[in-house]
Amino acid sequence: MNPHQKSHEQTSSLPPSATPSAPPSATPAATPSAPTPARPNHRFLWISLSVLGASLTVLGTAMAAQQQGTDVALATVALSKSIGTWCAALLTIGILTFLYRDNPFYKVCESILIGVSAAYWMVNGFWSTLVPNLFGKLMPGVVRDVAIPSLPVSATPGFDMALAFVPLLLGLMLLWRLSPKGGWISVWPLAFIIGTTAGIRLVASIEADLLAQASATIRPLVVFKETVLVGGIGAGSTTTSDPSVAMAASVQALDFWGTVGAVTGVVGVLSVLTYFFFSLEHKGAVGKSARLGVWFLMITFGSAFGLTVMGRITLLAQRLEFLFKDWMGIS
Amino acid sequence: MLQRTVPMAILSLSGLILMLAYFSPMTTSWGETVLDWFNILAAVAFVLGAGNLLAVNLEKISSRRAGWAYAAITLIAFFLMLGFGLLKVGAVPNAEHPTVAFAGGYETAASPFGWTYEYIFSPLTATMFAMLAFYVASAAFRAFRAKNIESILLLGTAFIILLAQTAAGMFLTGWIPEESAFAFLRLDWMKVAITEHIQTAGMRAITIGIALGVVATSLRLILGIDKSYLSKS
Amino acid sequence: MLARLGGIDRRWIFLAMGLSIAVPILLKLRFPEVPGPMAKATFNAIESVPEGSRVLLSFDYDPGSAGELQPMANAIVHHCAARGHKIVFMALWPLGKQMAEGTIKDVLLEFHPTYTYGKDYVQLGYKAGNEAVVKLMATNVPQQYSTDAAGAALASLPIVADLAKLADFKLIASLSAGYPGAKEWVQYANSADPEAFKVISGSTGVQVSQLLPYYPAQMEGMLVAVKGAAEYEMLVTAKYPSSEKPALLAERLGQGRVRMGPQLVAHLLMIGLIILGNVAMVAGRARGGAR
């Protein structure tokens, strides 16, 4: 894990990055490094700022009114919701305009996103983890008075407090990274983070990814049809746990596709592992097996590709649904 | 000493404790303490991220680099959201303890923090992701080429999955009886065969390979053989 | 003509993609779905835990993936509540908590108004630390979560008062959009106590291939992308309809099927584009030699 990231920046699919590139035939789009015309740019900026300010004012009034009377409250809730929907719709469209070309509207949306997300993560980390798990141990009394009244009372408060000084210190050292000097100071918490990650990943990888995967690969390479059972168990039953029944069935019918599937599964794993075997050149039998492994890999990727495309389309469908239904009211 | 030996000792010790804690029940509580610290540091890392953001954007504004105005917007958005959240502005008071200043919930749409999340943050991230649908279409046209047998296999499989995942699969091959000898020509049959047998096998082998890589790297780190994190910092 | 196609402005392609998704939505195109083996396995996993069991739902996604995962979340929450399970909500992603809150409001309290906080469900909220959170919870939940998300001590909430470790759950479901997510639940929770509980997941299309190796041995059920959501919705709504609000249930537990409409057109467009792109390349080569 990289500690200097918001945790979900490591997700397999991140927000797309803007490509300001346009095909050669199209008008060259502005890029961050390219000089952008200053004036329209700034006029746009002030407009968006004032829109932002205005909506916040309305929002604030709405909030204040909400705490007064019921009728007014209902009206303001509805108002804040409809302002919200408009905001969301405009921002959605703002991002989508980038498809045509890079423009200030998009850039404003992007800038807001960057700022809001950093703050969101920080606020969440603060209230959900730092306050209860760190400050709750360092100064439980204060935390109980100010933020979490029902914070459980520890049996060994002194010991807990002493222990909590370690992450406090490491945390401060981590923040030292912001200073231009003394880079080595942040290496201590970094080492702790890397060591912890290495420790838990090492064991988990062996258990869940090596042994369990090997175990899951293991299966009989010959499969018999389970329904054609001779004697004893009725046709409805599908169990072959009784060895003598399995024996009797084995005389009866071979499950062709079941067998092919079982063999494919095992051969697939082994041939791809051969491809990942680096000590031997891909020649002769090893070469053939590795080649088969590549084909397995390509089919794997093809399937993953199809599923990924499906995911991307769903996300866009959801945004369009929002625009059509919640904003335009087409339903 | 302080710059190299101590970090290396910290790294090895924290890694070893966690490994030990998994096998020896009596050390489980140590492992728990280490993990607790780790999680606190992970939360501190968010503060670090925010700090970096501040530094970069302030520098942009102070040097009046191109697009500095956008940096200003970023900062305004950042501070507004941060203020809403840290001060719990407009938070719904805690039902049991209404007098405790910071005990309220700040994440409902009735508070500015929750409102900003709901109507600004959420649509922005969702749309950013949704843009990928467009790019994947463009890439389909411009980049995905059947160059050799491998890429033909890849694209061919993708076609089958794309068709089988929708009603097109049933429409095209649904008429083939499921019990017939040609049932394997049904797209839904092929999809199951591909994902459950071939893709699972391929991913298992990739997973095993990557797991071995993770084990080797973690081991090198814990044993102090790999020190790339030291020299590059 | 074909050769010139290669140099087409890609905004035309963007437009085609946008239309191929917008038009089916506006026309409300819906196609029948046939539940596949994985959706059935997921359904059966929740069915097979005794009624009223304590289950853990981890919301490991954010609005960016809500299009795919929210339909699954809605259906799983409705399914669990219809079975009378005691639901514990949590999140490994900072925004996951908000997603869980939304689901509680839109589905849990809407269709199961008798569910009371602390007794039938509880919201633990988000904790930083990724897989370390799971790993710590495997042996010691109270050390990770001393209070629920609102700050109430766990001991004061009947549903979690005796919760010591993950093995005290009967089922764990992760709605997973990446790291950390279902993979981490399998690696760190399931490995620690393979017999104690079942693990199921709902995953985005991108993450499916990474999770496939764990199904069915380490993960008993898995919903694959929006198609999995649509299939599962059908299974759940067929067995657990709402007598009071059938229309609303059809809407809240029909999002997956609604989003399957645009898939057909968009997938055909994708296939067409890949073929067209290759044809254009071949034509271009025939005309102008190598690139």
Add this chain to the structure above:
Amino acid sequence: MDRPHLTCLRRTSTRLFVAATPILLLATTVTAAAEEQSGWINTARVPLLIALVLICGAVIAGIAIARTGRPLHIRKLAALDAVEEAIGRATEMGRSVLFVPGIQDMTDIQTVAGVTVLGRVAKIAAEYDARLEVPTARSIVMAAARETVRAAHYSAGRPESYNEANIYYITDEQFGYVAAVTGKMVREKPAACFYMGAFYAESLLFAENGNSIGAIQIAGTAEPSQLPFFVAACDYTLIGEEFFAASAYLSGERDQLGSVKGQDFGKLLITAAILIGCALATAAVFMPSLTDAASTFKAILGG
């Protein structure tokens, strides 16, 4: 970093490790005395412990063998052979070479592997006198990349052609980074593009843009979800573990090569386990007396 210093460090670390183990054992005993109810070892996890010792032992043995100085061989990797061709072509065309080391920090193993590959690319580029550009998304990665490229220029015998300005930091922010890089790609049209490191959604965007400007593209990553895009759109792709092996091979560090050997040994162990298990399971179909043995074997592996 000079070599003697490294050896010294290695010795320190070994000593540290040797010292840490007894301390841990001692502390365990103390805790054991204090908490009588908990056992020394979780018996259910003994098979896992044995596997852990075996696999870690294989890696350590590989490293130990490497340190004896025995020659170590790693198979040819097509993608690495293509590097020279790609750079040569860029030189002929008078265009630049672009290298993207992923979007993660140095704490990600993939970034470290990417920077190692950069060393080789930079050396060939220096020999051909091609212009190499390395935009990075992290400032520490930039520092590491500069160091690597400078060293490559020295070892190619052309220190004078090293230009620090070609290796630059853009922004941590993913959107901003990719926008800047792809913008540059469209304007400058590099003839060869390398993507080596940790990639997420941007894999598609880089590969698509690279393709549209007709560059030779060589990629390497261990992110399974992004591999399909690289494989479909790039000319060569180092897949998963292959990427790490390539980096170990290029690093020239014997420890790294040794651990690749160790990993191979681990793969042999796993292959053997799968073969034995399948043989047992298949035999059990015909000889029911073996059923117990087959399921026990599978269960032990599965934990």
